[in-house]
Amino acid sequence: MGLLLKDIEKRVDGKMHLHDVNLELQTGQRYVVLGRTLAGKTSLLRMMAGLDRPSSGSVLVNGVDVTGQSVRKRSVAMVYQQFVNYPSLTVYDNIASPLKVAGRSKDEIDRKVRRLASVLHIEGLLDRLPAELSGGQQQRTAIARALVKESHLLLLDEPLVNLDYKLREELRDELLQLFERRESIVVYTTTEPIEALMLGGNIIIMHEGRVLQMGPTAYVYNNPASTTVAENFSDPPINFATAEVKDGNAHLRIGIDFALLGRHAELPDGEYTFGVRANHFYLRPRSQEMIAVPSKVELAEINGSETFVHFSYRNRSMVVQETGVHPFKVGDDITVYVHPADFYVFNAAGNLEVSPGEPGSSPQALSGS
């Protein structure tokens, strides 16, 4: 049971918005669509909702082809980036509107509206108009209206992007709890790798209108299928260096040589791209095997709990992530350390050969949401 997208293409004015999309989403599961702006996330969501018709391909719900069917006939609820509410209706009537349309009894409507309003902490605002609410309260109202429907498909298009980051943190926690209790398919788009990780469930990586990889979120994070997936699913950016491997040694073109260890040592000779995420660079050596990279600080970005130190080594900009607040000045000398086994290695075509994780780790069955 679920939603099936088969060979979907979408062209608008000769431009390809979606290309060769094949996805199977299962009822009761949570899916995060991760991609940069213009990757096709919103196009994909509109296709799932029935707001847009594909140029070719088909959409099946529980085995029934619904490709041409209008959104009104489908069981869909959607939350947008912008806070969309009926401006002339109170918060209560906004939340109640889908139930009224469905002809539910007054008692049932009242019970459901009040229950959701209390879960989303807007129970004290039910008599207000949307214009009298803060941005966070407006979005809570829109979310309550989408959830009250108990639709088969719940779509959220970057719902938190226009909120302050602290509000985002709180609302994300609440949404997670709400998702856990639902029987429907939940699809949530975001541009932020960290948000995708926190939401967990399954991930769909989109880039330039194509689906690059799909699987359990933690598995995809630890085993990005290509350099493009790794770029899209790393924040701060993953650090890449092209390299030649010969007789169990790596020679990074930026001028770093080291002996390969563990599974990395089994790489056949050839050309590769080595990638290391910022949290696997360190400012102190953690073992004897670590490689030291003498560098200069370009900028220390502080996000509150971590510091991202952008540094340059032989004119190449890279970034290291450190826990805590560390003020560095532009131009400071630092030594950055990396363990030879902490690299992701991609072949000449850009596909993953070795990841630093445990050998033999494979996608587990899709975990329950």
Added chain:
Amino acid sequence: MARITLEHIAHSYYPNPQEPEDYALKHIHTSWDDGGAYALLGPSGCGKTTMLNIISGLLAPSEGKVLYDGQDVTLLTPEKRNIAQVFQFPVLYDTMTVYNNLAFPLRNRGVAANEIEKKVHEVAEVLDLSEYLGKRAANLSADAKQKISVGRGLVRSDVAAILFDEPLTVIDPQLKWHLRRKLKEIQQRFHHTLIYVTHDQVEALTLADKVMLMYEGEIVQTGSPDELFENPQHKFVGYFIGSPGMNFLPCRLDGNLARINGAAIPLSDEMAALGQKTKGKTELGIRPMYLEVHERETAGSVAAQVTGVEDQGSFKVLSMTLAQNPIKARLSDSQPVPESTAWLSFPKEKIKLYADERLVQ
């Protein structure tokens, strides 16, 4: 460049304010040193934009005075104060070349042509705009346009301060750090007084030497990023800085112990002595990254029930309940995750006490 002082400033948007809640700014008495880089940080509605408008002269305060190098400028317009401003959206002349956009503020002030030429080239070079000088501004990317807005402030040698109102809002996430780096270089090279207004902690903590954290119309703490993180003076600072924010647990002091319902947390002698003198609602505060998490009972540890775990890639956030209070800890990606019961130790040097929301010190 100037030293900017706000003397006993209060502002209300109502004609006859009565209650403290009627004020957007409650009581601000502070100053910005010449050549410093500052941030006004806070959530929407905290009063930071009101404060910026009072500094720039777009708004006259209900009470108090604004001084530039000791001169009262409270009633002067922004033009008279020689303030340069960079807004969320680039403000420039689309039809002019980049060169003319940068030269415009100087021509307006009757600066000699050779001086203009020199200054425009100097600023363009710092901002990596040299190759675009002959191009029309209209066709440039958002980050290049925003750099021009910054450059229009930098060319002026008479500018008292450059004020930034969320300047990186329209910049793509992948490009943000380049622009932050540029702003940081400018600050180290030109020594302008820079004031950034933002709700984004990354922006504030990265760009400013001193961050003023605002909450409900007041400045709750002014300090370096390090001070705000390690020593929050107010609960709001602990909550707002850091993800997740600081843990706060209502407690009762009993000798060298902080009692949280059934759980007892040992305190240092010094902290216990400080605690004895305080009145009001007492809470223990600790950062999630400083909590030590064990899978088994260890000396001095307390048991907490695990309610959830969030994988953030490079670390995990463990949610728990400790003596009926929610509490979060941060685990490194290599640390084992306790299944149902976690044993927590609170390093004494990392514990803070708060009385009626203020740090006990």
